Amino acid sequence: MTPALRELEILFPKGLLHRPGELAPYESDALTAFRARPLAVVLPESHEEVVAAVRWCQKHRIPYVARGSGTSLSGGSLPVEGGIVIALNRMNRLLRLDPKERTAVVQPGFINLQVSLAAAPYGLYYAPDPSSQPVSTIGGNLAFNSGGAHCLKYGMTSNHVLGAKVVLPDGETASLGSESLEGVGPDWLGLFVGSEGLLGIATEVTLRLLPKPEAYHTVLAAYDTLEKAGEAVAAVVASGILPGAMEIMDSLAIEAAEAAVGAGYPREARALLIVELEGEAPEVEAEAHHLEQVIRSSGAYEVRVAQSEAERMKIWKGRKAAFSAVGRLSPDYIVQDGVVPRSKLGQALAEIERLSERYGLRVANVFHAGDGNLHPLILYNGRVPGELERAEELAGEILRLCVALGGSITGEHGVGMEKRAYMPEMFSPTDLEAMRRIRQALDPLELSNRGKMFPGGEPRPPSGPHPLERAGVIVRE
Amino acid sequence: MQHRIDPEKVGPQGEVMAHAIEACVHCGFCLPACPTYQVLGEEMDSPRGRIFLMKEVLEGSLSLEEAQPYIDKCLGCLGCVTACPSGVPYGELITSFRAYSEPKRRRPLFQKAFRMGLQETLPYPARFRAAARLGRLARPLKPLLPSFLRAPLELLPAELPPPEPLPERVAAEGERRARVAFLAGCAQQVLQPGFNRAALRVLARNGVEVVIPKGQVCCGALALHTGERERALRLARQNLRAFSGDYDAILTNAAGCGSGLKEYPLLFRGEAEEEEARALAQRVKDIAVFLVELGLREVPPLKEPLRVAYHDACHLAHAQGVRAEPRALLRSIPGVELVEIPEGELCCGSAGTYNLEQPQIAATLGERKARNILATGAQVVVTGNIGCHTQIQNHLRKLGQNLPVLHTVELLDKAYAGQL
Numbered sequence A: 001m002t003p004a005l006r007e008l009e010i011l012f013p014k015g016l017l018h019r020p021g022e023l024a025p026y027e028s029d030a031l032t033a034f035r036a037r038p039l040a041v042v043l044p045e046s047h048e049e050v051v052a053a054v055r056w057c058q059k060h061r062i063p064y065v066a067r068g069s070g071t072s073l074s075g076g077s078l079p080v081e082g083g084i085v086i087a088l089n090r091m092n093r094l095l096r097l098d099p100k101e102r103t104a105v106v107q108p109g110f111i112n113l114q115v116s117l118a119a120a121p122y123g124l125y126y127a128p129d130p131s132s133q134p135v136s137t138i139g140g141n142l143a144f145n146s147g148g149a150h151c152l153k154y155g156m157t158s159n160h161v162l163g164a165k166v167v168l169p170d171g172e173t174a175s176l177g178s179e180s181l182e183g184v185g186p187d188w189l190g191l192f193v194g195s196e197g198l199l200g201i202a203t204e205v206t207l208r209l210l211p212k213p214e215a216y217h218t219v220l221a222a223y224d225t226l227e228k229a230g231e232a233v234a235a236v237v238a239s240g241i242l243p244g245a246m247e248i249m250d251s252l253a254i255e256a257a258e259a260a261v262g263a264g265y266p267r268e269a270r271a272l273l274i275v276e277l278e279g280e281a282p283e284v285e286a287e288a289h290h291l292e293q294v295i296r297s298s299g300a301y302e303v304r305v306a307q308s309e310a311e312r313m314k315i316w317k318g319r320k321a322a323f324s325a326v327g328r329l330s331p332d333y334i335v336q337d338g339v340v341p342r343s344k345l346g347q348a349l350a351e352i353e354r355l356s357e358r359y360g361l362r363v364a365n366v367f368h369a370g371d372g373n374l375h376p377l378i379l380y381n382g383r384v385p386g387e388l389e390r391a392e393e394l395a396g397e398i399l400r401l402c403v404a405l406g407g408s409i410t411g412e413h414g415v416g417m418e419k420r421a422y423m424p425e426m427f428s429p430t431d432l433e434a435m436r437r438i439r440q441a442l443d444p445l446e447l448s449n450r451g452k453m454f455p456g457g458e459p460r461p462p463s464g465p466h467p468l469e470r471a472g473v474i475v476r477e
Numbered sequence B: 001m002q003h004r005i006d007p008e009k010v011g012p013q014g015e016v017m018a019h020a021i022e023a024c025v026h027c028g029f030c031l032p033a034c035p036t037y038q039v040l041g042e043e044m045d046s047p048r049g050r051i052f053l054m055k056e057v058l059e060g061s062l063s064l065e066e067a068q069p070y071i072d073k074c075l076g077c078l079g080c081v082t083a084c085p086s087g088v089p090y091g092e093l094i095t096s097f098r099a100y101s102e103p104k105r106r107r108p109l110f111q112k113a114f115r116m117g118l119q120e121t122l123p124y125p126a127r128f129r130a131a132a133r134l135g136r137l138a139r140p141l142k143p144l145l146p147s148f149l150r151a152p153l154e155l156l157p158a159e160l161p162p163p164e165p166l167p168e169r170v171a172a173e174g175e176r177r178a179r180v181a182f183l184a185g186c187a188q189q190v191l192q193p194g195f196n197r198a199a200l201r202v203l204a205r206n207g208v209e210v211v212i213p214k215g216q217v218c219c220g221a222l223a224l225h226t227g228e229r230e231r232a233l234r235l236a237r238q239n240l241r242a243f244s245g246d247y248d249a250i251l252t253n254a255a256g257c258g259s260g261l262k263e264y265p266l267l268f269r270g271e272a273e274e275e276e277a278r279a280l281a282q283r284v285k286d287i288a289v290f291l292v293e294l295g296l297r298e299v300p301p302l303k304e305p306l307r308v309a310y311h312d313a314c315h316l317a318h319a320q321g322v323r324a325e326p327r328a329l330l331r332s333i334p335g336v337e338l339v340e341i342p343e344g345e346l347c348c349g350s351a352g353t354y355n356l357e358q359p360q361i362a363a364t365l366g367e368r369k370a371r372n373i374l375a376t377g378a379q380v381v382v383t384g385n386i387g388c389h390t391q392i393q394n395h396l397r398k399l400g401q402n403l404p405v406l407h408t409v410e411l412l413d414k415a416y417a418g419q420l
């Protein structure tokens, strides 16, 4: 043990992992194509312990990565080789729930789904619902501005976070946002949400809760082509209906989900569209009527409406299990996460199919159609030499396609390691420089999640004070 | 997940393990389902972490000693199998890994002796009975004993029921509807002979002729799950012989034994009896499943309504996928109000010999289960496994609660007899 590590052990007598058997399981997140062994893992149990860990990293100039449940699909919580992992899984308590104010204050390791479970007795819930919601943490959701099926109507994590207590990379504590929706001054919290752990570590998060919708109306429509399903989405939106969720799955995804949970989907369908209306009962009823007409004329060959809560849950269970279920069809896969304008969905899907044929790799599609957020899953076998590289190339082509169609390289899974090379395709050098300066203002040594998000891994020497810093808005030390 | 395991080098179950590791996509959906992860909050003690560790050991990039402590803490409850969307056969992986690693590891002498002692007593009712008697005599010495000997003493009941040899055959009442063979279970015979008596009465009452084949022995699950493959094979071979007759089904009323028998195809992989083992496994049924399929003869209504909490034994729910049938049986007793236990999928910490080998985690889980049960306001707890029964009873008592804990068939039996 080095003297520095011994110092860390004194800080974390019961929360330091450093043996090879302890470190190996922290080597990757849900994207196992990347792995790196950290120097150590610490498991803080309080805000103060996070501060202590970050200060220790500053002192010894050792990079660190915050980690929630490690479900990032972009290498976001991949350790930095020789760095420290700050795993927040022991900071997993609900601190306060105020049904009158409709807020919940949680520690960062608290699990997304648990928020809704805790709020349920008051008729409230937490709206952002990534498929990983039974596992992923609020801290991770915040860092990636995660979204899910129902974010079409209600927005992403950023729309549901009111405040956060964060430990900045220099070890100082900042409180961002406020407990109400009407904050004063610039939206610092907005800057922090989606910053992928580069601007600091959240140790306490205040969430907004919503009243549970009074009624749901869930429709499952089967199509004989993927394109028709894509066009149906555009038709629904054009009709003026605003569903809570609109999701598409293609035949591979259907096969996987059926194998995993037996959701009872029509197996021979080439594409399934799930549309869910939610809100107050009379409103939902009226919209349901309208929706039925739109779906009927969209060329669906089978339409089912969930007749009970159990049937509704079954439809969703298949959709939510689909990503991991693809593991049944292939030993390895890459989940891509790109966005295209809704009107270009059909075109994008046809193009992806063509690419899949050209590369000789199967691509499963399961995605948030309502906001044009595609999730092509590229199936490959890592043991076949060259397949991983081909899969990565194909993934790259899909991203370029998204940008070319006027979309973006990530909807919700973040840039992480995986997509940092694509940042220049989306942002101009000036944009990137501006982002870098903000980062350097807070973290001149680039210790916090070093090597992620920005193209190229190594930190650059700190540049001079930023204009915002000179103006006293951002403060170092 | 990608791996560099050479199945040839790893031995007969190399394929099985490599396949399981391949199916894992590292998504983490199993984390919330894992009792040790819930208690310890560390990746090494999660299913995903354990799979990764086993992979590293099998690839040769991590020493067995480094991985062992975390593999040892796995309860084998298979909560992760239920939670995993990718269909990772974790049970086959851990069982095969234990068989692979046990001969390679060095254990301290006292630990070896203790494990050997368990293997040589628990599966044999007469020996178990003798040991239990000795244990009771040793109880006053408890404070002086090392901790690994203290745990088993705490689990022994104050009073052992008198032994009751089972008949070889029980005739059906009324018209005969089926003829089955019955596995009596080993620890269960000593600790709770009432389970078997109740099972036989309920079966007879439903027109089932029951044969309790002589020559049957422990199913071998205990040995198999602790990596003693040879010992497990020896026991299993005797059972293949004992249960070879022509029966409509082979019944068990202990979840662990049922899933043990269903694991014979894995155990016999590559052995001459592989086919025979598969045939046997296909005929094995938990008594609740069998009764539901057969259709219960009418149960008289209870005198007073009864609030019943059903506890899912891991080896029924997760290992055999049996959840609906025991509930259906209970619901068919007029007057029973069935309630669900919060965190019902989480193991109670009993898990075979786990509460002997990892007493601290087992106790944390046991208390958590007992508190969750109490939260339901149930008047009776029902379960289908002897291990869970003992564990839950102990932890309810520790909390000062005297809630009765019954086997599913015991409640049915009492209802038929009009005792409730």
Ligand SMILES: Cc1cc2nc3c(=O)[nH]c(=O)nc-3n(C[C@H](O)[C@H](O)[C@H](O)COP(=O)(O)OP(=O)(O)OC[C@H]3O[C@@H](n4cnc5c(N)ncnc54)[C@H](O)[C@@H]3O)c2cc1C
Pocket: A029, A030, A065, A066, A067, A068, A069, A070, A071, A072, A073, A076, A077, A088, A108, A129, A130, A131, A132, A135, A136, A137, A138, A139, A140, A141, A142, A143, A144, A145, A146, A147, A148, A149, A196, A197, A198, A200, A201, A202, A203, A323, A324, A412, A413, A449, B026, B027, B028
């Ligand atoms: C099967 C599957 C389905 C998924 N479905 C979706 C989906 O529908 N929508 C979606 O948006 N995502 C989805 N994801 C991706 C992933 O679940 C989300 O990105 C999630 O928010 C990550 O949470 P986590 O707790 O696992 O964080 P981790 O993976 O541990 O970390 C993610 C990032 O957050 C940072 N971080 C973690 N905690 C903190 C903190 N307290 N403060 C600052 N930074 C922190 C990490 O450094 C890292 O950069 C899915 C993943 C899987 C495996």
Ligand code: SF4
Pocket: A324, A327, B023, B024, B025, B026, B027, B028, B029, B030, B031, B047, B048, B051, B080, B083, B084, B085, B086, B087, B088
């Ligand atoms: S849920 Fe299944 S695939 Fe996902 S990490 Fe756990 S075992 Fe692996």
Ligand code: SF4
Pocket: B033, B034, B035, B036, B037, B046, B047, B050, B073, B074, B075, B076, B077, B078, B079, B080, B081, B090
């Ligand atoms: S068997 Fe149980 S204890 Fe073992 S990894 Fe799976 S869930 Fe965890």
